[in-house]
Amino acid sequence: AKIIHEELATALGPNTPSYQTVARWAKRFREGSEDVNDDFRSGRPVSVLTDENIELVRQVINNDPYSIYDDIIAETSLCRGTIEQIIHNYLKMKKVTSRWIPRQLNDEQKQERVRLCRENLAKFRDGFWRLCNIITDDETWIYHRQIHHKSTNKTWIGEGASPRTIVRRSKFEPKNLFSMFFKSNGPVLIHAVDNNETIDHDYYIENCLKPVVKEIWKQRKSNGTKDIKLLHDNSSPHRHPHVINYLTEEGINIMPHPPYSPDLAPCDYWLNDYIKQNLTDQPDKKSLARAISKLIKNIPEEEFKKTFDKLLERLELCINNHGDYFEHLIK
Template sequence: MDNEYNRYYIKIQTILGINPKTIHEELATALGPKAPSYPTVAEWMKTVTSRWIPHQLNDVQKQERVRLCRENLAKFRDGSWRLCDIITGDETWIYHRQIHHKSANKTWIGEGESPLIIVRRRKFERKNLFSIFFKSNGPVLIHAVDNDETIDHDYYIENCLKPVVKEIRKQRKSNGTKGIKLLHDKPSPHRHSYIINYLTEEGINIIPHPPFSPDLAPCDYWVNDYIKQNLTDQPDEKSLTRAVSKLIKNIPEEEFKKTFDKLLERMKLCINNHGGYFEHSIK
């Protein structure tokens, strides 16, 4: 068993929630002195956990995930909520220079050929923060945050939420914000009382979202990765903003709809998995 197979085995065991000590012992039993060391196993596990297991959930957090998924699903099932009324948004860092995932760099090397040189990201790569909101029929807001700005509650209201509300009223001239629900995660600015009060005044309800749950957030499980996988290198902030905006606006409406349909499927998976992370069960 070479390193590629070792890594694959470690990835699968990590996704299944097996701890590094047990994984190392299993490899040592099977491979003897050829097994990777415990520090190597732990290091390789980081490449999996950084994507698939962002947080080690405790029992209380798992129970909260199940509770909220059940409550939210019930409202969709009884017609109280509709997917077409949901707006979701989040912030994400986007680099000017794009580097593909390691899996995209795999290739066969013929006899006598040199392996490809894999470009790695430098420590201080240029990047910009974006705040992106969308609905099941397409984007609502694509906002590039100035490099000298910090997203606090005031900035979030003035530069993100108010433009979102304006766009919703433009799209829904008859109903405005009536029935609109906002799904966003819970970093400090999003939880501020000013934000809650502003959304209440605008008639927008916040969908309860459990902490440490990127697997239940459409921005995290779809659009952020979509952007980074399809974006080309950009020389400066303006070109990056234009490219990101064009890329998102060119996504077919059907893809947005499918992403929200998957949200309901993911809630069911969370419940079936007793609140644990479930990415390993998605084909």
């Protein structure tokens, strides 16, 4: 074996098998074996990737979708590597963060969402309604101090340095209520609600709807409110008979909006978040109102148009998802 190993070393250099391997080969050859394959060994372990173990892991996860690896190991007595193979390669699962939804919709509410989405979508597709004639609005509270999302607060720090701190916002910090109206070509009205005021139907008519109607006539001198549709949610001031009567008198129709549907309201699925992500800290209500007005007016017209185009996509997604919330399906 020593001579064979030396000759192999001369021929193969660094790729030479170890002396122990060469000695084992020589011994097998002397014993009459000329087969280069390994002998069958009865003690070789059987595979643990069986149908029974796959189903066992599936049952543990079905019983508790929040299970961690330690839980599954305790329930199945399988090793972590086997469990990982089963989960990823056989069950085709991955762990994701749970979705937050506005409300747990019942079957009746889902059916109502589907019904209204179908009716609204049909009117757009048949040409009875046009996106350029839709005005949408909503009310939202905006704080003077912005903390943004956690992902936007990440900063680079040096080795051994402490991360920056951000003081958690108190619900008692200064904030103001804004009512904002916009259409596919830009803003129509940005109204800062007076301090200590609440938006009831009278306030909504006098301080919001009347200025909006005035602005519509300013922008559309020849057509005025003809074919204009107002899309807003189902809050009490919006549904009040006086509000409905005023809009009817002004020739403005209300676009039906299903209850508990912020995913179908452009203010909720776009503008409110856009403002809060891009707004800087402001010392008082007056400067806050100026900053919001400037921010919205500087948004390119194309962004407003894209937001209304997405409304049609969202109507269709709601129908296809049988009335349930669908934002996890948006790519």
